[in-house]
Amino acid sequence: MTILDEIRRFWDDDAATYDDAPGHRPTSPASQAAWTAALEALLPPPPALVLDCGAGTGFLSLMAARLGHRVTALDLSPKMLARLSTSAAAEGLDIAVVRAPAHEPPGGFDVVMERHLLWTLPDPTTALRAWRQAAPAGRLVAIESLWGDADPLEALRGRAWKFVQRRRGTPPDHHGPYPAEVRGALPLGTGTHPRAVAKLVGEAGWRAPRLVRLRDVEWASTLEHRFPERFLGLTPRFAVVAS
Ligand SMILES: C[S@@+](CC[C@H](N)C(=O)[O-])C[C@H]1O[C@@H](n2cnc3c(N)ncnc32)[C@H](O)[C@@H]1O
Numbered sequence: 001m002t003i004l005d006e007i008r009r010f011w012d013d014d015a016a017t018y019d020d021a022p023g024h025r026p027t028s029p030a031s032q033a034a035w036t037a038a039l040e041a042l043l044p045p046p047p048a049l050v051l052d053c054g055a056g057t058g059f060l061s062l063m064a065a066r067l068g069h070r071v072t073a074l075d076l077s078p079k080m081l082a083r084l085s086t087s088a089a090a091e092g093l094d095i096a097v098v099r100a101p102a103h104e105p106p107g108g109f110d111v112v113m114e115r116h117l118l119w120t121l122p123d124p125t126t127a128l129r130a131w132r133q134a135a136p137a138g139r140l141v142a143i144e145s146l147w148g149d150a151d152p153l154e155a156l157r158g159r160a161w162k163f164v165q166r167r168r169g170t171p172p173d174h175h176g177p178y179p180a181e182v183r184g185a186l187p188l189g190t191g192t193h194p195r196a197v198a199k200l201v202g203e204a205g206w207r208a209p210r211l212v213r214l215r216d217v218e219w220a221s222t223l224e225h226r227f228p229e230r231f232l233g234l235t236p237r238f239a240v241v242a243s
Helices: 003-018 029-042 059-066 078-091 124-134 152-168 194-203 215-222
Strands: 049-053 070-075 096-099 111-115 139-145 210-213 237-242
Touching: 003 078, 029 059, 029 215, 029 237, 049 059, 049 124, 059 070, 059 078, 059 111, 070 078, 078 096, 124 139, 124 194, 139 194, 194 237
Parallel strands: 049 070, 049 111, 070 096, 111 139
Antiparallel strands: 139 237, 210 237
C-alpha cells in the first residue's frame, strides 16, 4: 500500500464523523459569520473559478459557493467528497467534484485554496508548484493553524487543552490516530508554523506571500467555550495569500 493509499483510507474512515468536531465544521452563527467574512476578504470578487484542494466534506467549498464563486472540490477520499456532494445538494449549490491527488490538479482557475491540507502532503512543494500551473495568473489562499511541535509554547497550550477536553469526556476530533509511519513521512506532519508555510509558498514560485491572522474566526470560536478552555485560548489560525 502506498502512502497516499494509507492517507486515503484514513480519511475515508474519518468521513462519517469529521463534521462532528466543532473545529472542523463550526455551526454557531457567530463562527459561520466570522468564517464567511474571512473567506470573502481572502478571495477575489465573485464569480471566480475556485479550486479547493483537499476539500474534504466541503467546509470552504460550500462557503465559497454561497459567496457566488464557481467551485471545484478536489480530494483523494471518495467518502469525504460524497459528504460534500450531499451537503451541496441539500443547499442547492452546484460544486464540481474531482477525485485526485493534490499534486495533479485540473487547470484553468483564478484561485487555488486549501484548509488544513498542507500538513498531510508527503511533498507540499510539488503540490504548491502544481497549483501555480492550475492558476497561473491567479491567487493562492492557504488556510492553516499553528499547531504541534512547530512552536514550543503552542505545543504546551495544545497539550493543556487536550488534557482538559479528555477530563470533560469530549470526543476526539478524529476516529483514530494518524498512522505513525505516515506522519513520520510528512514534512509538516508534526506541526505547522506560518514561517514554514510562507517559506514553502515562496519556494514553489508563488509571488509576494502575505500572512493574515484570522483573529475574528478565533474570537468567535473562543466565545463558544467555558473556563478553562476559554482562558487557554485556541490554536492560532492564519492564511498565507500569494499571487
Ligand atoms: C484535515 S482534512 C481538511 C478538509 C477540508 N479542507 C476542511 O477544511 O475541513 C484533509 C483533507 O485532505 C485530503 N487529502 C489528504 N491528502 C491528500 C492528497 N494528497 N491529495 C488530495 N487530498 C488529500 C483528505 O482526504 C481530507 O479530506
